[in-house]
Amino acid sequence: MINLFDQHVLGGTLSLKNRIVMAPMTRTRTSDGDIPNSLMATYYGQRAGAGLIVAEATDVAPSSKGYAMTPGIYTEAQRQGWRLVTDEVHRRGGTIFLQIWHVGRMAHQSMMPNGEAPWGVTEERAQHSDVFAHGPDGKLSFIRAGAPRRLETEEVSALAGTFAQAFANARHAGFDGVEIHAANGYLFDQFMNSILNTRGDRYGGGSAEDRARFLLEVVDAAVREFGPGRVGVRLAPFGTFNSMPADPKTEETLLYVAGELGRRGAAYMHLVYELMPSGNMESAEFRQQHVDHAVLARVRATFPGAIIWCGGFSSRASAEAALDTKLVDLIAFGRPYIGNPDLAERLKHGWPLADADRATYYTRRGEAGYTDFAPYPADGAERAAA
Numbered sequence: 001m002i003n004l005f006d007q008h009v010l011g012g013t014l015s016l017k018n019r020i021v022m023a024p025m026t027r028t029r030t031s032d033g034d035i036p037n038s039l040m041a042t043y044y045g046q047r048a049g050a051g052l053i054v055a056e057a058t059d060v061a062p063s064s065k066g067y068a069m070t071p072g073i074y075t076e077a078q079r080q081g082w083r084l085v086t087d088e089v090h091r092r093g094g095t096i097f098l099q100i101w102h103v104g105r106m107a108h109q110s111m112m113p114n115g116e117a118p119w120g121v122t123e124e125r126a127q128h129s130d131v132f133a134h135g136p137d138g139k140l141s142f143i144r145a146g147a148p149r150r151l152e153t154e155e156v157s158a159l160a161g162t163f164a165q166a167f168a169n170a171r172h173a174g175f176d177g178v179e180i181h182a183a184n185g186y187l188f189d190q191f192m193n194s195i196l197n198t199r200g201d202r203y204g205g206g207s208a209e210d211r212a213r214f215l216l217e218v219v220d221a222a223v224r225e226f227g228p229g230r231v232g233v234r235l236a237p238f239g240t241f242n243s244m245p246a247d248p249k250t251e252e253t254l255l256y257v258a259g260e261l262g263r264r265g266a267a268y269m270h271l272v273y274e275l276m277p278s279g280n281m282e283s284a285e286f287r288q289q290h291v292d293h294a295v296l297a298r299v300r301a302t303f304p305g306a307i308i309w310c311g312g313f314s315s316r317a318s319a320e321a322a323l324d325t326k327l328v329d330l331i332a333f334g335r336p337y338i339g340n341p342d343l344a345e346r347l348k349h350g351w352p353l354a355d356a357d358r359a360t361y362y363t364r365r366g367e368a369g370y371t372d373f374a375p376y377p378a379d380g381a382e383r384a385a386a
């Protein structure tokens with residue numbers, strides 16, 4: 001039986017105090033300019049009991065702005081803001097990676113620099129999915145993603161360079177590593193999907209090699225900055241969130257990427273395993289989305305680094321049962337971390353978990369529903385009831 005509270009050495013160098021990962025979660029609490037702040041430092045510091053925190057999806061550039069109030073990592077002020085966060089997490093004994101993304105077509109011209117069209121692998125629009133942007137009345141709301149413009153070949157290469165700069169900024173902001181967000185229908189996922197990616201250049205077409213080239217160029221840039229043991233990739237194979245078409249080549253692409261990440265010595269693959277959000281972020285509904293265990297076993301056989309599973313875990317027993325399959329090394333918790341800053345302690349001692357109000361997931365309402373959850377032992381009433 002594998003113990004959730006055993007240490008784990010990640011990527012050959014990072015010693016994690018347990019096998020619990022805090023999943024990346026957009027919380028829209030930035031200051032103007034998409035700048036991380038001391039409130040965010042408090043939030044992440046409170047959750048430093050996780051073996052690894054993966055901080056929320058962070059924009060690589062202004063063209064990645066699909067949702068208002070998500071943080072960036074491309075200005076000096078943003079870098080300094082993130083430094084508050086990493087200092088606080090480290091002061092409290094935690095380890096923290098930054099998740100970096102480009103949303104691609106999951107954007108709207110009202111949020112794009114100079115009102116340009118969102119950037120797409122092709123001109124195919126995400127017909128049924130929303131982003132958080134300015135509606136016709138100028139107010140922020142959930143509206144349909146805009147019609148994208150197909151990126152030119154040279155623009156894709158240049159974007160890999162933009163990621164390289166973001167990785168340098170992340171390292172200077174004090175992050176222990178980076179996670180590349182290649183899941184959930186955002187730009188890398190768009191490139192990897194064989195139905196959506198009908199490009200004829202070296203970033204598209206029939207072969208997994210071409211469809212994964214953009215991701216792997218970016219992984220190479222991350223490895224150059226951080227070293228391989230501090231680079232992870234998040235994937236959601238078989239996910240259909242954000243209008244992703246079902247792709248008969250998913251497994252082929254997944255195994256190709258697993259092999260290439262293994263060759264590069266990447267620290268981990270982070271698989272969104274069981275639950276995927278459906279509909280828009282506002283409703284934040286989740287539905288079942290299984291990745292077949294046989295597929296996972298093939299990934300395991302191909303990729304020598306760590307595998308993180310995420311989705312639907314809310315108890316020590318379910319997490320340890322997953323570890324016992326030997327298919328994975330670490331378990332990520334998303335929603336349970338919102339209301340339980342001391343989740344690791346609660347799981348360890350079998351203390352009950354608090355529920356967070358969904359209405360506070362993505363708001364500008366500061367600490368309400370964000371940093372105002374008490375750690376369990378500090379809550380006398382709850383302890384007495386237990």
Ligand SMILES: Cc1cc2nc3c(=O)[nH]c(=O)nc-3n(C[C@H](O)[C@H](O)[C@H](O)COP(=O)(O)O)c2cc1C
Binds near residue numbers: 024027183234362
């Ligand atoms: C409020 C919220 C924000 C999220 N933001 C992100 C994000 O920034 N990046 C990402 O890869 N997934 C994001 N997700 C998905 C979670 O990381 C996770 O995959 C999902 O919540 C399922 O895990 P859970 O059942 O433990 O919550 C978000 C989920 C929630 C609830």
